[in-house]
Amino acid sequence: xxxxxYAVVAFTVRTFTAIYARKNxxxxxxxxxxxxxxxxLLYAQDEERRRVARELHDGLIQSLAAIKIRAATAHGDxxxxxxxxxxxxxxxxxxxxxxxxxxLRPPLLDDLGLVPSLRRMGxxxxxxSDLRVLIEADLQERLDIAVESLLFxxxxxxxxxxxxxxxxxxxxVDVTRSDRTVRLSVTDDGIGFRAEDPQGLGLRxxxxxxxxxGGRMTISTAPGHGACVTVEVPSGDDPAVDR
Numbered sequence: 558x559x560x561x562x563y564a565v566v567a568f569t570v571r572t573f574t575a576i577y578a579r580k581n582x583x584x585x586x587x588x589x590x591x592x593x594x595x596x597x598l599l600y601a602q603d604e605e606r607r608r609v610a611r612e613l614h615d616g617l618i619q620s621l622a623a624i625k626i627r628a629a630t631a632h633g634d635x636x637x638x639x640x641x642x643x644x645x646x647x648x649x650x651x652x653x654x655x656x657x658x659x660x661l662r663p664p665l666l667d668d669l670g671l672v673p674s675l676r677r678m679g680x681x682x683x684x685x686s687d688l689r690v691l692i693e694a695d696l697q698e699r700l701d702i703a704v705e706s707l708l709f710x711x712x713x714x715x716x717x718x719x720x721x722x723x724x725x726x727x728x729x730v731d732v733t734r735s736d737r738t739v740r741l742s743v744t745d746d747g748i749g750f751r752a753e754d755p756q757g758l759g760l761r762x763x764x765x766x767x768x769x770x771g772g773r774m775t776i777s778t779a780p781g782h783g784a785c786v787t788v789e790v791p792s793g794d795d796p797a798v799d800r
Contacts, residue, residue: 613654621651663709671705672696675712675730688720694732700739701793707770708732708741708790711763715743715786718760723747723784734792742787749778760786 625647665674672694679690699705712730719728725747733740763786764774772790 613657618651618654621647621654625651666705666709667702670696670699671708671732674705674709675732678709678713678716679730682716682720686720688725689727690716691727691729693729696732696734700734704739704770704790704793707766708739708788711741711767711788712743714763715760718786719743719745719747719784722750725783737792738789739792740787740789742785744783744785746783749780749782749784751778751780763788 625644663674663677665677672692675692675694679692682688682690700708716728716730719725723745725745728743728745731740731742731744760774760776767774767788767790770790772788774786774788776784776786778784
């Protein structure tokens with residue numbers, strides 16, 4: 558009768574509800590596991606950058622400096638043209654190695670955090686180019702160190718793209734934080750590009766790294782109207798992952 562039909566329908570609804578709840582719970586568990594794996598990967602990448610930068614600074618740079626001193630004393634007149642040329646070559650190698658070490662892991666990032674590191678990056682770029690770099694940041698406290706490292710390298714790559722491709726006179730790096738999200742945008746007044754074709758500008762690597770860490774990247778641009786690259790990532794306020 559009707560009661561039997563009702564009982565069957567109710568049982569079916571309860572069964573499907575229970576199945577859906579279990580699947581939803583399983584999905585949430587897998588999402589948490591993926592987020593944790595992403596954080597662990599980010600920490601591992603960050604630690605590897607730190608290690609390589611330290612080895613470059615403490616190893617290769619010191620060895621090059623020793624070679625310079627040794628060469629100056631081992632081959633006659635230290636003021637000879639040959640020795641001067643060798644010294645200049647070693648100095649260039651030291652400078653390039655320091656630049657590489659800084660790009661991998663700026664010391665300020667560990668000591669003072671994201672904003673001072675961005676300001677130092679901007680000063681260095683202004684010293685070597687005509688590009689004006691403005692850093693606008695509203696951070697009252699430091700972020701998770703791995704998040705700071707991610708955002709620094711995003712800004713570094715995006716500003717490098719501006720230098721190499723945009724023909725811009727000004728670029729603004731803006732960092733804001735709201736709730737559990739951090740937003741970084743890099744805006745320039747250059748020639749812009751086609752938003753659907755950013756692969757040649759190094760932006761694919763930025764997008765992939767940001768998405769692995771649970772964030773997203775958007776691009777706003779048009780030929781002749783500059784560009785704005787924006788990333789939003791979790792601020793890292795969740796319980797820290799063992800490093």
